[in-house]
Amino acid sequence: MSDQPVPARPGRHRSEASRMAILTAAYELTAELGYAGLTIEGIAARSGAGKQTIYRWWPSKADVLLDALATKADLYVPIPDTGVYRQDLHDFLEASLALGRRQPVIDALRALMAQAQLDEDFGRRFREKFLQRRRDALAVLVERARDRGDLPPSPPAKAIPEIVFGMTWYRLLATREPLDSHLIDTLLGLLAPAGPDTRSTP
């Protein structure tokens, strides 16, 4: 039990005010200057914090931004459960892509994915703390459909997240086309074709 923090240590405690000021500064600076213009010194200056305080709590500026994104922009997407795979999938995509239509969020996500390629350590954290979680959420959906017998035989379950997130990220990173309803339609068409209900035909 005792999940309570129990910070029974002596000494001054972490300042929540500093934490928020730093995350806010990081988020704003990214929006204003782009991730390339984001620096630890800049965050420290804008937030009024010392550089040491930032280095004490985050391993890199990308981690600060990832934290800021999770704190400032609510990245939580609920896992729908309507009892119908196609409907669940639709709701999940709708909610996910809605996030990806807010410009500051887009910019931050692109930057974080980029940084994940350049910094091995951050890459690991990004994949575990962000990418994997999105796949897990989708997996829950798929799992439920499979248990229900509601899952189309094709494509293979393993391919589903690759198709969903692959197409989404490719738009974000490569074509820069908006994550619009056409994309949802295409994905639904690929993963859960409507027509004669997939389940039917007894």
Added chain:
Amino acid sequence: MSDQPVPARPGRHRSEASRMAILTAAYELTAELGYAGLTIEGIAARSGAGKQTIYRWWPSKADVLLDALATKADLYVPIPDTGVYRQDLHDFLEASLALGRRQPVIDALRALMAQAQLDEDFGRRFREKFLQRRRDALAVLVERARDRGDLPPSPPAKAIPEIVFGMTWYRLLATREPLDSHLIDTLLGLLAPAGPDTRSTP
């Protein structure tokens, strides 16, 4: 005719030796140190060129690496033309993914895609000079199949490159799983299901 360059300009001409030394150095250093460890100064030092010479001909180190990749690693993938869409697609994927199985090429591509997110100008060049060309090649294939009546009605033609390159890049950038034959099978299953020939069955 006379398409020969005829560089009748005065002044010393660009040194091909320097150009190659720079590209070689960039390629090697990326392989040895990773893109994060690649610096203009490092390229200059290893190649024996002056920094000015690099800045004179390339706008950024990412452009040097892109050029090096095109020159050192042959990125050219022929457009197959077997008369059968499924076969063409298979050959195209096979050749494309073969590139993506060579570690230095993988590392460089990941870094370039990352850099394209961080540097607006390079991003534009990368999309035009690299990403768009890959899509164009695939488009030729699809176009020919359509003319032949060989193209499945689903998915929509516009989605084909997004599926192919989306899944491929997602593996490179996010899951880091190898670009193996399973991926090809999945893609073929999605885009050109085999079984009873799509065209046939009169």
Added chain:
Amino acid sequence: MSDQPVPARPGRHRSEASRMAILTAAYELTAELGYAGLTIEGIAARSGAGKQTIYRWWPSKADVLLDALATKADLYVPIPDTGVYRQDLHDFLEASLALGRRQPVIDALRALMAQAQLDEDFGRRFREKFLQRRRDALAVLVERARDRGDLPPSPPAKAIPEIVFGMTWYRLLATREPLDSHLIDTLLGLLAPAGPDTRSTP
């Protein structure tokens, strides 16, 4: 009272060790390579300091050298007060020219005077922090003689420093002849002829 510094500012304080290492390096490098071979990068490398640290505290390499000269070579010349103008003048010249007989000091002074011509800002500082102070010291001597009635009517007081420092610097910069005792004799002959004591003859 309490004129003690009390550097109650927050933040790390200036490192005296760095300061001395930089001045020492500057002085040595000038002696070894000449002023033309003195570079900020060289000073940083030899002293083990970062370039930024040098730029933080000195506006130019000439200022570093001037500071080094004042610190390493003691440029201080006491103002003699024997009660006799001719004797005071002699002692002052003797001490001043002694400095100008040490080769590293000569080289540095020539370089600083040169730099003062090429860099307007440094020129101002050099005149105020060095040249003017030498003139002031001489002026004290002259002033005391005048009050005593010990000052020859010719040349005019205003011309005295111009004669003393003009001839001295001209030797340093133009003829490169040593600052020997003949120069002192000539100057004494011009400014305070011996023979029948100027004051005496009742």
Added chain:
Amino acid sequence: MSDQPVPARPGRHRSEASRMAILTAAYELTAELGYAGLTIEGIAARSGAGKQTIYRWWPSKADVLLDALATKADLYVPIPDTGVYRQDLHDFLEASLALGRRQPVIDALRALMAQAQLDEDFGRRFREKFLQRRRDALAVLVERARDRGDLPPSPPAKAIPEIVFGMTWYRLLATREPLDSHLIDTLLGLLAPAGPDTRSTP
């Protein structure tokens, strides 16, 4: 006889047009940007000459400027011969200091004297081709006076040029005071006091 150039060498001859364009450019650029802003590249660009042409005919930019000064500003000072030392000296000083009242000439001279300290080779040329010649001119005057018995016993002949040029250069380099008539008066008072004619006393 044949003092004519006899440039019987093959190949194209030196272009006088280029030479003048280079000297003009050097002179103008020094006036506009100061000597610190004078570069070989700048001279080449403004004059329309190639850098190679400049390097072919002058050892350094200081030599170009010295040449420009001699060509563009007439530095020639006639040696007066009135039969009276004091008068000769007055005329010589008047003509010499007149040169030093033209701002571009002052700036150039200060820069050249500075460069002579920093560049050993140029320093040698500057002393021989410029400084020594001024001393020689004055020496002629003094020589004639001595032969005439017109020379005051003090100061010693050797010191005369040191006093004249020392005080002049000190004003140029150190105090920056104008080379006005007071300076001439002071110099005359030191070197050839008027009062009862020095020659007289039958």
Added chain:
DNA sequence: GGATAAACGAGACGGTACGTCCAGTCTTGCC
């Protein structure tokens, strides 16, 4: 309530790479 401990803002420190400037040299093709 005094000692101890940790986090805090501030800011100097040694480093590394940046992108620029200019030096002085080396081709080119023209005159």
Added chain:
DNA sequence: GGCAAGACTGGACGTACCGTCTCGTTTATCC
């Protein structure tokens, strides 16, 4: 062979941040 054009290696510039390290101060717990 001189000339303008211009690319070449090389080296220093002054700047920007990095990540680390004191400082003096503030806030907490412990004895």
